[in-house]
Structure formats: structure tokens, C-alpha cells
Amino acid sequence: MVGGEIESYTELMKESRVEATKRMIQQASELGANAIVNIRYSTSSISIGTSEILAYGTAVRCS
């Protein structure tokens, strides 16, 4: 009704993004990479009160 920032939601989105990043790093290290470049985030609202955060990047191995 009154507008403004929802801090708890901001916090939730931040935590979810950290979680998505962790999973991406986990997957990259399983592939034997030691760096991820060109990371992108994408968010979508799936249904009421639910959203999905996707993190993707290119896993590389520098020697």
C-alpha cells in the first residue's frame, strides 16, 4: 500500500544469489576448472511468492 523497500526480500534475494553462485562454483570445480569467467545472473518469478535465480558462467582452467 505505501511503497518503499522490502528489506527482508532484498536479504532473501541476496542469500539466494550467494547459494546459486556456490552451486555454480561447486559444479565448475567438479569439472576441474580453477576460474569462472563471464558470469551472468538471471531471475524469474515462477509463481506467487516464488522466484528462481540462475547463475551461469564459463568454467576455465588457466595454467
Place this chain on the structure above:
Amino acid sequence: MSVWEILIGVFLLQAVACFIREKMHYASIEKREQKLTEIEVTTTKICPYDNVDTVLALGSVVLVEDAPRVLLSSVVSMAGGEVSSYSKFLDRARREAVLRMIESEPKARAFYNLRLDTTYLNQGDSSSIEACAYATAIIPR
């Protein structure tokens, strides 16, 4: 006083409150942007500097739509055209996200490959938008 008069009064009060809040938010954004003018923030992918540390910097904000704005946009949508109150709303969210990203890395001198992601979050009874800004922070060694 009839019920309608009370409802219109409440709506006008809300509209004024929203207007004031927007002005205050813009004032805060402009003040913080003034402080950070020497920091380079670009969408360029290649960084020309050597001997630097890089780290992923991220800033995000969730803003909720207020009732007067929703009503105004539904009035405008009947005729079509630009909803300037919504443009301002999104602009505020994005600039706030970029500022938070810069403030999250105080040692960084530049931010390369900036990307912005805006999403409409549907919560059933109310709707809000999330703006997220992320970039590679360049920290001198």
C-alpha cells in the same frame, strides 16, 4: 463525512507520502553518486590495468509498488503512452543497486563488465521489482 470522502482523503495522503519518499530517495541517490564520481563504472569487458585483484561485486534492492502508482499506471494504460512514475521507479531501483554494488567494495577503483538484471516479483497481494547490479571490481594490489 461520507465513506468516499474518507477514502479519497486517505488516497491523497498516500500520494503525497509517496511523492515525498521518491524525492528523498532521489536526493540520497544523487548525494551518494556525487561522492563516487572518480570511480570508473563501465560495461566494457576488457580491463586495461595490470597488477590488480579482481572480485565479483553485487548489489541488489527490492522495491514495492505503492497504491497511487498502481492506480496511475492503470489509468495511463487505458490510453497508452509512457508511465513516467514507473520509469522513475525503475530508475531509482537500478541506481540504488549500482550504488550498493560500488559501496560493497570500498577498496575498488573501477568496475568493469557491469550488468543489470531487473525482475518483477509477484507476491499475490502486492507486486514488487528487484534490481540487481553486478560487475568485476578492480582492486589495485
